[in-house]
Amino acid sequence: MLLAQMVLFLSRAVVDFIRRWILLHISTRINVSLISDFLIKLMKLPMSFFDTKLVGDILQRMEDHRRIERFLTAQSLGVVFSFFNFIIFGIVLLIYSLKIFVIFLAGSIFYTAWIFLFLKKRRMLDYKQFEQEAINQSKIYQLINGMQEIKLQNCEKRKRWEWEDVQADLFYVNVASLSLEQWQNGGTVFINELKNILITVLAATAVINGTLTLGMMLAIQYIIGQLNSPLEQLVEFIHNMQDVKISLDRLAEIHRKEDEEVEPEAKLRGILRGNRSIEIENLCFQYEGPHSPKVLQNIDLIIPQGKVTAIVGASGSGKTTLVKLLLGYYTPTEGLIKIDGHELSEYDIRWWRNQCGAVMQDGFIFSESIARNIAVSDDEIDKQKLLQAAKMANIHSFISELPLAYNTEVGQEGQGISQGQRQRILISRAVYKNPDFLFLDEATNALDARNEKEISENLDRFYQGKTVVIVAHRLSTVKNADQIVVLDQGEIVELGTHAELTQKRNYYYELVKNQLELGV
Structure with missing residues (x-):
């Protein structure tokens, strides 16, 4: 007897041990596969998608993968065993008493129907909770990343109150969910207990009448107990299935979005053999649809091959937007951008960006080593190119001078280094790539005069043979450009060299006088 119990104990332990390892491997593979597919899709989406989505919304959708993974592994496996037990014990109950089986079946149908009455409301509350959780995540992300500014502006209390307001909204959603759950549970308990009481009365009456023995009645009570547990698990499975369907709908919303580039294999790629000048014809662009104001309008411009073109203008005149259009982040509302006689939309956008280097105002520093931040797109870092780019x-x-030199880790978005050092790492990244087309958007505005002078002299040599577009305010950055484009309210108002435009004493002259401190 003792030996049998030991064998039973060891068998259960081994089965549980193996089951846990199998579930871990299966769940990890499913989770990695789901999130990997989601990230692949996310990286194919256009920049306009990320302009309109909160960080918390995207993170919350990634959490939906956990629901799906749990449903496909532990929960689905559990319900298979529950369904098997339900069938076996149901047959046994049918053999014992047809009348009791019919009552149990009718009670179970009412039990399940009551659950289905609440599914629509549960779905609505789940969407509300998702929305509030996404806002909550975004608020926390902003609090952590904006701590320096929060302390500087002494707005800790207000920011905390904003977060508490989100918690209040989340609480109201949770109260509504709890209320719904209590109504649902109250009904299920009532139906279940009424069913159990009826079965007990029938079984007891049958014992009194002699149609059932006392042992059979006790057996029926045990069978009902064994049937109730799988039934509850089946109902829980229905809830989980609804939750997973909602999660799948939210993920499908992302997967249904149109990719930044459709059929890239049909697009042009390869060496640009002809005229590598960038031709812009009657370009117009607006961010938010046909009724929003035009950020750029009627832009006609040739950015000559192998020359330096500077774009200047007041803040909000469309300089950065024009650069983003040239990099293919957005599609022009009207007009064309041509390279080598072909529209930019005809080229494989990944191939085109591979020909381009860029230093943007909001360039991102990753939380990894300085070397990896400079050689961000290379699997194997070319040390010689790395040193040349840094110099x-x-x-x-x-x-x-750093203890770990190029292996020094920097924080997210460049924490731990100054704004000037951050910009120099971004410049190194563009130089390391050694592109044919270079776009610099306020690339040196955080540098001191000495560093800017040395870097500008180095970049002048690097520019040789490259098509360069510079967005800047400083005179030292733009005065040597082969052509200067002046934008005002999204339109080109002047075009020429520094000497030509200063002689005109018009838009550029005023910018020079007011922003570049040239004087009258």
């Missing part, structure tokens, strides 16, 4: 951006000496 070109005048940051090699600073990196060399």
